Amino acid sequence: xxxxxxxxxxxxxxxxxxxxxxxxxxxxxxxxxxxxxxxxxxxxxxxxxxxxxxxxxxxxxxxxxxxxxxxxxxxxxxxxxxxxxxxxxxxxxxxxxxxxxxxxxxxxxxxxxxxxxxxxxxxxxxxxxxxxxxxxxxxxxxxxxxxxxxxxxxxxxxxxxxxxxxxxxxxxxxxxxxxxxxxxxxxxxxxxxxxxxxxxxxxxxxxxxxxxxxxxxxxxxxxxxxxxxxxxxxxxxxxxxxxxxxxxxxxxxxxxxxxxxxxxxxxxxxxxxxxxxxxxxxxxxxxxxxxx
Numbered sequence: 001x002x003x004x005x006x007x008x009x010x011x012x013x014x015x016x017x018x019x020x021x022x023x024x025x026x027x028x029x030x031x032x033x034x035x036x037x038x039x040x041x042x043x044x045x046x047x048x049x050x051x052x053x054x055x056x057x058x059x060x061x062x063x064x065x066x067x068x069x070x071x072x073x074x075x076x077x078x079x080x081x082x083x084x085x086x087x088x089x090x091x092x093x094x095x096x097x098x099x100x101x102x103x104x105x106x107x108x109x110x111x112x113x114x115x116x117x118x119x120x121x122x123x124x125x126x127x128x129x130x131x132x133x134x135x136x137x138x139x140x141x142x143x144x145x146x147x148x149x150x151x152x153x154x155x156x157x158x159x160x161x162x163x164x165x166x167x168x169x170x171x172x173x174x175x176x177x178x179x180x181x182x183x184x185x186x187x188x189x190x191x192x193x194x195x196x197x198x199x200x201x202x203x204x205x206x207x208x209x210x211x212x213x214x215x216x217x218x219x220x221x222x223x224x225x226x227x228x229x230x231x232x233x234x235x236x237x238x239x240x241x242x243x244x245x246x247x248x249x250x251x252x253x254x255x256x257x258x259x260x261x262x263x264x265x266x267x268x269x270x271x272x273x274x275x276x277x278x279x280x281x282x283x284x285x286x287x288x289x290x291x292x
Contacts, residue, residue, distance in 0.1 A: 005036040005292050008079070008248035008273075010256035011047045016284040018067035027285045028074040036292040038071060039103075041079045041247045042112050047240070049119055058122050065119040078104040078112045082246045083192060085213035090189070093208040100210060102250035160229035168226065172267055176218045177206055184221045185214055212270045216249045219268050227264075248273055253291055 009017070017024070031037055048068070052061035072078075079102050080088065088100040104112065118125065163171045175181050186202040205211050206218065220242045228234050241261065245268050248254035254269060257278040265275040276291055278284065 003035060004077075005034070005253070006039045006077070006079075006251040007031070007036060007253045007255060007288065007291065008039050008041075008251035009044075010244060010254070010258060010261075011044060012257040013255050013278060013284070014044065014048055014068060015051075015064060016257065016278070017071075018064045019284075021283070022067070022285055024067060024070040025074060027288070028071060028076070030285075030289055031292070034289070034292045036252075038076045038288075039079050039251055040068065040072065040076060040112070041081060042115070043081050043244065043247055045112060045115055045119070047244065049124060052119075052122075052124050061124075062120060062122050065116055069113075069116050069120045072113045072116055078109045079247060079250065080104055082213055082217065082243060082249075083188075085250065086188065086217065087192060089208065089211040089214050090193075090205055092210045093205050098210060100250075157229045160226045163226060165230075168223075169267055171226075172219045172222055175222050176215050177203075181218045181222060182206065184218045188217055212249050212272075213246065216246045216268050216270065220246060223264055223267055242268060245269065255288065255291070 016022075017027075028037075045068075048064060049061070051064050052058060054060070085100070085102060088102075091097070092100050103109075182199055182203045185206055186197065186199045189197040189202055189205075205214050208214075224234060224238065224242070227238070241258070242264065245254060245261065245265055249269055251273055253274050253276055254265060255276045255278060256265075257280060259277055262275075262277060269275065274291075278287060282290070
């Protein structure tokens with residue numbers, strides 16, 4: 001769907017859409033009439049599956065995924081995950097391609113669809129179960145890593161504290177292409193590919209016009225470091241929230257009901273993606289239609 005305006009919902013928006021008053025079929029067709037569509041990622045599926053462990057348990061989880069399944073049955077696309085986007089961008093750089101396809105092909109989309117069908121039936125297993133089990137541990141490890149990042153690096157911490165919030169956007173853009181930003185992407189590439197990439201390769205990818213996810217990942221890490229230096233620590237859910245925001249980097253809209261995300265959404269995404277905060281008053285289907 002090359003000319004379709006893609007709307008990437010945060011997990012809270014999917015929860016609002018699962019309310020009984022929402023007619024998924026009517027919304028899908030109304031958006032389609034405006035050349036727009038919701039888009040789902042497998043990361044969002046994993047995050048939404050945590051609903052089964054919260055208040056309301058299976059009943060709320062089944063209601064949520066029954067709604068998501070309706071949208072998938074109607075034909076909404078699924079996006080690749082952030083690290084898959086990064087791999088695609090590296091391939092594009094190596095092969096001199098001007099753009100990547102951020103959407104899953106039919107075969108991979110069917111895998112996501114099958115997982116959603118299981119969850120709509122109350123079955124939580126496999127990768128979804130493993131993801132849920134690791135989240136608390138991951139959040140704790142991330143905060144510990146953040147503290148360790150500044151251990152014995154007073155100069156770095158002071159440098160970050162010297163960056164005023166009013167200058168943060170400008171600083172992130174320049175710092176992304178600095179030696180520090182290059183090291184950040186180099187670390188991600190090593191985790192994906194092993195020992196192959198070099199720091200020069202990381203720099204070349206960052207400079208490649210099509211590498212939106214690469215630059216977004218670096219901005220997210222730099223922002224996380226800046227925030228930890230200036231506030232002492234980061235919220236346990238910040239890394240998860242930023243990763244979810246980055247899933248929208250190839251979409252036209254990122255929509256959320258979390259007002260606190262206004263602090264960093266525009267800092268992470270490229271200018272092509274508009275961020276919209278749900279007002280919690282207008283019916284969610286009407287509000288989404290008003291965006292396009």
